[in-house]
């Protein structure tokens with residue numbers, strides 16, 4: 001795996017986000033905050049929700065459209081199209097998109113499970129594709145994005161993709177068959193951490209702390225733990241050992257987690273996430289034939 005951190009270059013070509021939901025907004029918010037792309041170069045599309053588009057336009061000064069008469073021309077004139085729709089909507093969108101593309105239009109997909117091969121089959125052409133798996137922390141510049149490229153992609157397009165996602169966090173290039181397990185760790189991962197935080201806060205409230213106190217203590221604890229791993233370079237297991245006094249309170253807590261098979265349960269959750277991504281991809285592939 002090849003890791004790269006933030007890139008400072010600018011993207012000067014128009015980018016269209018096909019789908020204007022949580023993930024598209026997270027990326028756009030991060031891009032605008034880093035001024036890597038001018039807001040006037042970004043267009044966000046959805047099917048019908050005009051209120052949502054108005055909100056995005058007001059927040060980020062981007063262009064927006066859900067006008068079915070105007071959308072084909074927007075797509076035809078966009079050298080970079082980011083697919084940010086749900087997997088269930090992907091087949092229909094890709095089939096209609098294929099005939100509108102130029103040979104070198106770059107397709108960037110954030111859709112879980114959807115393979116490069118299926119994207120090209122649905123488009124009906126061997127388009128340059130970057131299959132990516134970002135996460136919602138991109139909105140604050142702390143995303144972690146996994147990327148795999150189709151062989152049709154050129155160096156300039158690779159650079160555009162690196163700039164796009166490097167501006168909103170770290171980028172990890174992987175073989176395409178590793179993107180599902182990567183989804184299990186970093187694509188869906190924020191949700192597991194939030195779930196853990198929900199449980200810690202609930203425990204604190206049950207123990208008599210105020211919700212505000214629980215929130216502050218939990219957030220700082222998670223933030224501090226992540227930064228400790230990052231800044232010390234130590235393994236999480238070594239840092240855990242430093243918190244865990246023999247026969248102390250932490251050991252008692254870890255033993256309780258182990259009774260619930262915590263470690264293996266997390267591994268099973270990541271594996272099931274990866275498997276579900278594959279299932280979603282397979283369903284889209286089956287839809288072709």
Ligand SMILES: NC(=O)C1=CN([C@@H]2O[C@H](COP(=O)(O)OP(=O)(O)OC[C@H]3O[C@@H](n4cnc5c(N)ncnc54)[C@H](O)[C@@H]3O)[C@@H](O)[C@H]2O)C=CC1
Nearest residue numbers: 019020021022023046047084085086087089110111112134
């Ligand atoms: N939410 C997350 O944490 C992550 C999501 N993803 C991927 O991002 C993709 C989008 O997910 P979310 O943003 O969470 O979904 P969402 O439901 O918030 O957004 C989907 C957007 O697509 C639009 N859309 C649907 N059909 C359309 C059509 N025919 N034409 C134009 N627009 C259309 C919807 O109006 C909506 O704006 C999914 O494929 C998901 O796998 C990837 C990484 C993380």
Ligand SMILES: O=C(O)[C@@H]1CCC=N1
Nearest residue numbers: 111112183187188189
């Ligand atoms: O839950 C999902 O399917 C998407 C993919 C990664 C995060 N959210």
